[in-house]
Structure formats: C-alpha cells, structure tokens
Amino acid sequence: MAIIRAQRGFLSRIxxxxxxxxxxxxxxxxxxxxxxxxxxxxxxxxxxxxxPDFPAAATTKRLNYFQAINSALRTALSASxxxxxxxxxxxxxxxFRCSMDxxxxxxxxxxxxxxxxxxxxxxxxxxxAAEGMKPVAEIQFADYVFPAFDQIVNEAxxxxxxxxxxxxxxxxxxxxxxxxxxxxxxxxxxxxxxxLFAHIPGVRVVMPRSPSQAKGLLLSSIFQHNDPVVFMExxxxxxxxxxxxxxxxxxxxxxxxxxxxxxxxxxxISYGQPLYLCSAAISAIEKTxxxxxxxxxxxxxxxxxxxxxxESVRKTGRAVVVHESxxxxxxxxxxxxxxxxxxxxxxxAPVKRVAGWSTHTGLSYEQFILPDVAxxxxxxxxxxxx
Amino acid sequence: xxSRFILRRTWQASHRVRHVVPSLSSPARRWGxxxxxxxxxxxxxxxxxxxxxxxxxxxxLKASDLPAIPTYRVMDADGELVDKSRGEPNVSDxxxxxxxxxxxxxxxxxxxxxxxxxxxxxxxxxxxxxxxGIAVGSAAALTPDDVVFAQYREAGVFQQRGxxxxxxxxxLFANVNDTGKGRNMPVHYGQNYPRMHTISSxxxxxxxxxxxxxxxxxxQDQQNRDRAPRVVACYFGEGAASEGDFHxxxxxxxxxxxxxxxxxxxxxxxISTPTLEQYRGDGIASRGVGYGIDTIRVDxxxxxxxxxxxxxxxxxxxxxxxRPVLIEAMSYRVSHHSTSDDxxxxxxxxxxxxxxxxxxxxxxxxxxxxxxxxxxEDQDKEMRDSLRKAVLKEFGEAEREKKPPLREAFADVYExxxxxxxxxxxxxxxxxxxxxxxxxxxxxKDGAKGLD
Numbered sequence: 118m119a120i121i122r123a124q125r126g127f128l129s130r131i132x133x134x135x136x137x138x139x140x141x142x143x144x145x146x147x148x149x150x151x152x153x154x155x156x157x158x159x160x161x162x163x164x165x166x167x168x169p170d171f172p173a174a175a176t177t178k179r180l181n182y183f184q185a186i187n188s189a190l191r192t193a194l195s196a197s198x199x200x201x202x203x204x205x206x207x208x209x210x211x212x213f214r215c216s217m218d219x220x221x222x223x224x225x226x227x228x229x230x231x232x233x234x235x236x237x238x239x240x241x242x243x244x245x246a247a248e249g250m251k252p253v254a255e256i257q258f259a260d261y262v263f264p265a266f267d268q269i270v271n272e273a274x275x276x277x278x279x280x281x282x283x284x285x286x287x288x289x290x291x292x293x294x295x296x297x298x299x300x301x302x303x304x305x306x307x308x309x310x311x312x313l314f315a316h317i318p319g320v321r322v323v324m325p326r327s328p329s330q331a332k333g334l335l336l337s338s339i340f341q342h343n344d345p346v347v348f349m350e351x352x353x354x355x356x357x358x359x360x361x362x363x364x365x366x367x368x369x370x371x372x373x374x375x376x377x378x379x380x381x382x383x384x385x386i387s388y389g390q391p392l393y394l395c396s397a398a399i400s401a402i403e404k405t406x407x408x409x410x411x412x413x414x415x416x417x418x419x420x421x422x423x424x425x426x427x428e429s430v431r432k433t434g435r436a437v438v439v440h441e442s443x444x445x446x447x448x449x450x451x452x453x454x455x456x457x458x459x460x461x462x463x464x465x466a467p468v469k470r471v472a473g474w475s476t477h478t479g480l481s482y483e484q485f486i487l488p489d490v491a492x493x494x495x496x497x498x499x500x501x502x503x
Numbered sequence: 504x505x506s507r508f509i510l511r512r513t514w515q516a517s518h519r520v521r522h523v524v525p526s527l528s529s530p531a532r533r534w535g536x537x538x539x540x541x542x543x544x545x546x547x548x549x550x551x552x553x554x555x556x557x558x559x560x561x562x563x564l565k566a567s568d569l570p571a572i573p574t575y576r577v578m579d580a581d582g583e584l585v586d587k588s589r590g591e592p593n594v595s596d597x598x599x600x601x602x603x604x605x606x607x608x609x610x611x612x613x614x615x616x617x618x619x620x621x622x623x624x625x626x627x628x629x630x631x632x633x634x635x636g637i638a639v640g641s642a643a644a645l646t647p648d649d650v651v652f653a654q655y656r657e658a659g660v661f662q663q664r665g666x667x668x669x670x671x672x673x674x675l676f677a678n679v680n681d682t683g684k685g686r687n688m689p690v691h692y693g694q695n696y697p698r699m700h701t702i703s704s705x706x707x708x709x710x711x712x713x714x715x716x717x718x719x720x721x722x723q724d725q726q727n728r729d730r731a732p733r734v735v736a737c738y739f740g741e742g743a744a745s746e747g748d749f750h751x752x753x754x755x756x757x758x759x760x761x762x763x764x765x766x767x768x769x770x771x772x773x774i775s776t777p778t779l780e781q782y783r784g785d786g787i788a789s790r791g792v793g794y795g796i797d798t799i800r801v802d803x804x805x806x807x808x809x810x811x812x813x814x815x816x817x818x819x820x821x822x823x824x825x826r827p828v829l830i831e832a833m834s835y836r837v838s839h840h841s842t843s844d845d846x847x848x849x850x851x852x853x854x855x856x857x858x859x860x861x862x863x864x865x866x867x868x869x870x871x872x873x874x875x876x877x878x879x880e881d882q883d884k885e886m887r888d889s890l891r892k893a894v895l896k897e898f899g900e901a902e903r904e905k906k907p908p909l910r911e912a913f914a915d916v917y918e919x920x921x922x923x924x925x926x927x928x929x930x931x932x933x934x935x936x937x938x939x940x941x942x943x944x945x946x947x948k949d950g951a952k953g954l955d
Contacts, residue, residue, distance in 0.1 A: 198726060201722070226722060226725070227722070229759070231755055231758070231759070232751075232754045232755055232758055234747075234750075234751040234754065234755065236711065236747055236748055236751050237711045237714075237748070237751025237752060237754065237755045238755075239711075240708060240710070240711025240712045240714070240715060240748060240751060240752065241711050241712070241714055241715035241718070241752075241755050241759075242715055243711075243712045243715060244652075244711065244712035244713055244714060244715025244716035244717070244718075244719065244735075245715040245716060245718055245719040246715075247700065247712065247715075247716055247719075248650065248715075248716045248719035248720060248723070249719065249723070250719040250722065250723075252715070264747070267705060267708065267748075268708060268711070268712075268748075271703065271705045271708065272703065272705070272708050272712065275703070277915045277916070277917075277918070278686060278915045278916055279683060279686055279687055279691070279693075279701050279703060280682075280683070280693055280700070280701045280915075281681070281682055281683040281684035281686055281693075281701070281911075281915060282681070282682040282683065282684055283682050283693050283694060283695040283701060284695060285693075285695060285698075285700065285701070286918070288918060318916045318917075319916050319917065321917075342918070343918040344917045344918055372921075420917070420921040420922075420923060423922070423923065424922075
C-alpha cells in the first residue's frame with residue numbers, strides 16, 4: 118500500500134507486483150494518499166507566503182522532495198566554500214538523484230564519491246568538520262548507518278563536550294540519510310532509526326515532511342546551527358511530494374514544532390511521512406464525529422519542542438502520537454511521558470501511541486506492520502471516547 | 504557487503520533511476536579507453552586491476568615467502584651512527600638536547616604519576632615507557648600548524664608541541680585548568696594550538712577522522728595559497744589497526760589523496776594480546792602498500808630514524824597534491840598497559856627486564872649525546888632531579904586546585920544548553936540544597952551555585 122502512496126503514477130502503468138501488498142478494494146480509510154490535494158503541501162505560491170517560515174515575496178518553483186534537497190545542497194555549496202558533499206555514489210547524482218549535477222557545478226574536490234564504508238564516511242566527515250569545514254555526508258539508506266553508529270554516538274555527539282576548553286567542535290557536520298518504508302523495502306530499505314539517535318545527547322535529529330520544509334531545515338542544519346545533525350529524509354516522499362519551494366536561501370529553525378492545523382478536542386503529534394496519514398485520518402474523523410483535531414509536526418525529533426506540544430495538549434486534553442518506527446522505546450514513548458509529566462491534570466484520556474509493531478518490516482507484511490489511516494482513525498476515536 | 508551492494512542496485516533499477524555518464528572531471532579515473540582487452544595484449548585491462556599481466560603459472564602469493572619489510576635505523580643501540588658513510592642527522596645539538604629533555608620529562612612524569620595512581624591520588628594513568636622516542640621524534644618533524652590525532656600513549660607529542668606540566672597535571676586531576684573541563688579520564692589530553700585533538704577512548708575512531716581533517720586542510724590550503732600547506736599526523740597502536748576504522752581510514756585517505764601521515768606504534772602488545780594473536784601478516788607496514796600508500800618501517804627506539812622518516816613522510820604527504828604515508832614504528836611496551844593492568848599476568852618479567860636493559864630510546868639517545876661530548880652523568884642526574892621537582896610542584900598545585908563548576912557537566916553537549924538541560928540543572932540544584940549532607944561540593948568551584 119505504501120508503494121502506491123509513493124509511486125502511484127509509476128505503478129498505474131505496470132502490472133501490480135505480487136510482493137507488495139495491495140489496498141483493499143472496499144477501503145474507505147486506507148486509501149492511497151493523494152499528494153496532489155493534501156493540505157500538507159503548498160500547491161500554490163500564495164499558500165506558501167502565508168506561512169511565517171518562508172521568505173516574503175519569494176519566487177518559487179514546484180519541486181519534489183529530492184529536487185528540494187538538491188536545491189538546498191546547491192544553495193549551500195554556492196553560499197560557502199566550506200560546504201562539501203560526499204558519500205557512496207553521490208558524484209553521478211546519487212541513487213535517489215539528490216546530488217544531481219552538483220559535481221559538475223562545484224567540482225570533484227567538493228562533491229565526491231567515497232569508498233563503500235559507512236564508518237569511514239562518518240569518521241571522515243567528523244574530521245573535516247573538526248577543521249572547520251561543513252561536510253554534508255550521505256549514508257545511502259538509514260538502514261546502513263549502523264556501521265557508523267560508533268562514530269556518531271561516541272565521536273560526533275561527544276566531540277564538543279570532550280574538547281571542552283579547546284573550543285573545537287564538529288558543529289558543521291550534517292549526516293543525511295533516506296529513511297522509512299516504501300512498501301517493498303523489507304528489512305534493510307525501510308528503517309527509521311530516529312529514536313536511537315534521539316537517545317544520544319549531542320546530536321540534533323531532524324526529519325522534514327515536505328520539499329519546502331526539507332530545504333529550509335537542511336539549510337538551517339548546515340548554517341544556522343553549530344551542532345552535528347542527523348538529517349533523515351523519508352524516501353517515499355522523494356518523488357511523491359511536490360509543492361512550491363522558494364528559490365532563494367531560507368532557513369526553518371530547528372527544535373521548533375509546527376502546528377499544521379489547529380483544533381480543540383485532541384492533539385496528534387507526528388513527523389515525517391505519517392503526517393499525511395494523520396491528515397487523512399483527521400479529515401475522516403472530523404466529518405464522521407464532528408470534532409476538531411490539532412495536528413503538530415515535530416520537525417526536529419531531538420532536542421524537541423516540548424513547549425508547543427504541552428501547550429497544545431493542555432488545551433485539548435487528549436493526545437495521540439504517531440510514527441512509523443517501532444513503538445517500543447520509540448519517540449512516542451518520550452513524547453507520551455513528557456505529556457504525562459507536563460499536562461497530567463489536563464489529560465482526559467491516556468496518551469495513545471500509533472506506531473510500527475515490535476517486529477521487523479517483513480516484505481509481505483509491511484502494510485500490517487506500519488501505521489495506516491485506519492489505525493490512526495481508530496486511535497483518535499478511542500481516545501475521544503475514553 | 505556484496506549482497507547488500509546488489510540489493511542497492513536492484514533497488515535503484517526498480518526505481519527507474521536514470522543512469523548518467525559519470526563526470527569525466529573525476530580524478531584518477533582508471534580506464535582511458537573503452538577497449539577492455541587489446542588484441543594480443545599480454546596483460547589484463549579489467550577496470551579493477553589495470554596493469555595485471557596474464558600468467559599460466561598458477562602461483563598463489565604466500566605472505567611468509569616474502570621477505571619482511573626492513574626496519575630503518577640511523578643509530579645503533581650504543582648510540583653510534585650505523586652507516587658511517589652517511590652524514591650525521593641534519594639536526595642541531597640544541598634540538599637534540601631539547602628532544603632528550605622532552606623524552607626525559609615524560610619519563611619522569613610517568614614514574615611519579617604511576618606511583619600517584621597506586622597511592623589512590625589519581626583515578627587512572629598510562630605511561631609511555633619505551634615509546635618516548637616515537638612520540639618526540641615524530642612530533643619534532645611537524646610544524647605548529649600541523650594537526651595531530653593521537654590514541655593515548657603519545658604524551659611525548661604533547662610535550663614536544665608545547666603542552667606544559669601544568670597542562671598535563673590540570674588534565675590528570677580534572678581541575679579548573681583542564682582544557683577538557685574535567686570531563687575526560689586522565690591522559691585524554693587536548694590542545695587547540697598547536698592543535699592536538701582531545702584524545703577519546705574508543706580505539707581507532709581518530710584514524711578516519713584524521714583523514715577527513717587532512718582533506719579539510721588540503722581544501723583550505725588550496726583555497727588560500729598564501730598559507731604554508733599543512734599535514735595531519737595520526738597515531739595509533741598495532742592493536743587499534745585491527746579495527747574497521749583503520750581499514751576505512753587508509754582506504755579513504757588513499758582514494759581522496761589526503762595529506763596525512765599515519766604513525767603506528769607497534770609495541771608488541773595490545774593489553775595482554777601479543778601480535779601473533781593480533782595479525783599474521785608482516786606487521787602493519789605490509790598493509791600500507793595494499794592501500795596504495797607509501798610505507799616505511801622504522802626503529803622506534805631510534806629518535807633520529809623516527810624524525811627522518813617523519814620529515815620525509817611529511818614532504819611526501821604534501822607532494823603531488825597530497826597523499827597519505829604510513830610509518831610503522833617498532834618498539835616494545837616495557838610498562839604495564841595502564842594502571843589497571845598487571846602485565847606480568849601474561850608475559851615474563853624477564854622478557855620485560857631484558858627489553859628495558861637491552862634497548863630503550865632514552866638510554867640510546869643519552870649514549871649518542873655522551874659519545875658526542877654533549878652530555879654527562881652529572882648533567883643527567885641534575886636534569887632528572889630538577890624535572891622530578893618540577894613535576895612534584897605542579898602535582899601538588901594541581902591536586903589542591905578546585906574542580907570546574909558543576910555547570911560544566913551540562914555545558915557543551917550542544918552549542919547552547921537546551922531548555923531540557925536547564926530544567927535538569929535546576930532540579931539537580933534543588934536536590935543538592937535539599938540534601939546538603941549527601942554530597943561533598945567542596946572540591947567544586949562555586950559549590951551548588953556552580954549550577955547557575
């Protein structure tokens with residue numbers, strides 16, 4: 118089902134694949150996400166200019182998610198000769214086209230392939246950042262970041278702290294990685310390890326939901342924040358999500374959540390691709406139950422915007438947290454515990470978590486493992502009726 | 504890894520990714536023409552090995568059939584020039600005397616601090632005994648602008664590059680003078696300039712970092728031609744060279760042409776593990792050539808051999824637009840691994856005593872100096888006494904010095920202290936004030952107020 122979300126046009130032209138699950142023909146909730154009409158994307162330049170994150174009177178261009186990343190990288194490489202871009206297969210444009218044409222424009226000294234070694238890529242990037250460069254390192258899939266885990270956890274995250282008085286740090290470092298499910302990625306092309314990184318003091322963890330957000334948050338990660346950033350890009354949005362994106366340089370602050378849609382009866386907290394599922398579930402339940410739901414995009418997973426979430430839940434009294442990665446020890450656990458601690462007297466129902474089940478993303482079972490509109494709808498309903 | 508690689512390609516194909524011709528501006532492209540095999544050629548033109556001759560002899564290369572890589576030395580164990588036909592090392596008497604003093608300083612400090620740890624006045628310590636020559640000799644060939652990444656047994660590099668006894672003691676006692684703000688275990692030194700990155704415990708992690716740092720220096724020096732080009736020197740032991748990060752680093756440094764000198768201290772042991780259980784090839788040096796890296800093995804007890812090799816390695820690292828060089832410096836770890844280790848549990852005392860007596864970088868250089876009439880027993884005794892006094896003086900002062908304020912436990916995790924951490928600092932302060940008898944805040948600067 119997820120592949121349909123990501124690749125509708127593509128799939129309509131070819132026979133349905135037996136290995137990826139198909140939606141039920143009678144489904145009313147679990148319908149393919151229509152990215153062309155979702156309110157989460159800026160389909161016109163005018164909707165963009167109404168959001169304070171974006172520069173006023175900017176010229177815009179319709180870009181998909183990978184093109185927005187490409188635009189951000191091009192903007193960054195032009196803005197500072199400290200910016201470098203490297204990883205496996207980035208030179209020819211990257212396996213997801215995010216670095217397309219950048220080596221031709223900026224030269225093979227600043228945009229280049231590395232040998233196939235994730236621990237090497239991360240270590241190399243840390244060293245370059247320690248000498249004042251702004252390396253943007255790419256891990257081809259988030260599933261393959263684990264060989265670099267030691268470098269990220271023990272080195273990048275602790276660099277400023279242990280250097281202390283020398284003042285040396287790796288604040289210029291950004292590690293990008295495609296993450297999340299697409300319907301047929303199975304065990305090693307589907308993972309979202311954000312909560313593992315959120316358990317490490319010293320790194321910022323960011324996951325943008327849309328092209329315009331991706332550009333602003335990536336430029337912010339490179340230039341506005343002097344801390345190492347793990348930048349996660351939901352790969353099913355690379356081609357699916359298209360919207361107006363400002364052409365110029367702009368940044369969206371990290372560690373600030375965005376209230377996408379105000380509401381008064383319940384707060385949904387999510388980030389990345391599941392926000393589109395949340396949005397679909399909200400329209401369905403607002404129609405059937407006549408309620409009003411507030412939707413919050415965390416944008417930065419750590420350090421996260423606790424105040425915006427607490428303010429919202431103190432107002433609505435009910436909360437549901439939604440994410441794709443596993444429920445156990447996931448981001449939802451931290452958000453739910455924080456809500457329990459900070460809004461206890463205002464809570465009228467337990468905080469509900471809708472997330473991946475505690476298993477692996479077996480190929481044939483993805484649609485049953487990952488959160489979908491029906492599960493989110495059900496969680497909202499149960500929480501409202503508690 | 505190969506199955507994963509195939510998976511990725513399948514993935515790529517399933518997404519109908521447009522294949523573009525790789526840019527021809529990429530450096531060091533291997534094939535010059537599309538003809539993979541010229542008719543009648545005696546050699547292979549596979550892209551992965553471009554100049555390999557065909558053979559009908561099915562000969563396997565056997566490591567043990569190859570001669571061991573020789574060990575470069577300048578002076579023998581008696582402090583005499585080995586090859587009389589060559590000139591003496593191009594080093595002034597003053598320089599050599601400074602090296603000697605620096606090696607001796609580390610050695611004297613080691614004895615005092617090891618003993619201090621045994622008395623419980625210090626939590627931990629690691630000596631450099633037997634390896635002072637590698638550290639001082641190599642650091643002497645660096646400029647102050649060069650950058651060092653070390654493992655932990657390189658106190659001599661810090662000493663040679665301007666770290667003072669006060670700096671050493673501040674770090675060891677984690678007091679207010681510690682550049683690391685009291686956060687790291689002892690001997691995890693660090694300095695901004697001349698830059699020696701703060702040491703971290705995870706082994707070998709600094710090796711790919713050093714490659715990245717060298718690449719950064721190369722790009723910066725290309726962008727600013729007024730600046731004298733710089734190199735990175737990266738130190739590690741032969742045990743650390745078994746980590747995946749070693750492999751990643753040498754490979755990436757070679758493919759990205761990084762101006763870096765890798766210096767392996769091969770002292771025969773990684774804690775209790777002898778080299779026979781660490782590797783079966785010809786040490787670490789034999790691996791360098793496999794990565795396409797210029798490599799030399801030197802006698803680590805010969806400060807001149809180390810210095811000369813390092814000077815030449817630095818020159819090579821900066822030639823041809825930058826390239827890595829590997830030095831394997833042979834020595835023997837005459838000390839215990841650390842204060843938490845009793846090495847007689849896994850090696851004979853007599854073996855250690857033999858090495859101590861037979862060869863040692865400090866005694867060897869002292870003999871050289873005495874042979875040249877630059878040094879005497881009286882001078883030696885006098886210097887050892889004054890160094891010991893100086894160490895003890897700084898030791899006493901460092902021990903009495905306050906520890907940094909408690910806010911340093913929370914600062915520098917991020918550039919700014921997060922709202923969450925501020926809340927936790929407030930909560931910790933409340934606990935400290937509610938239960939004042941439970942915590943001894945006297946050693947910490949500003950006590951509980953240090954959290955404000």
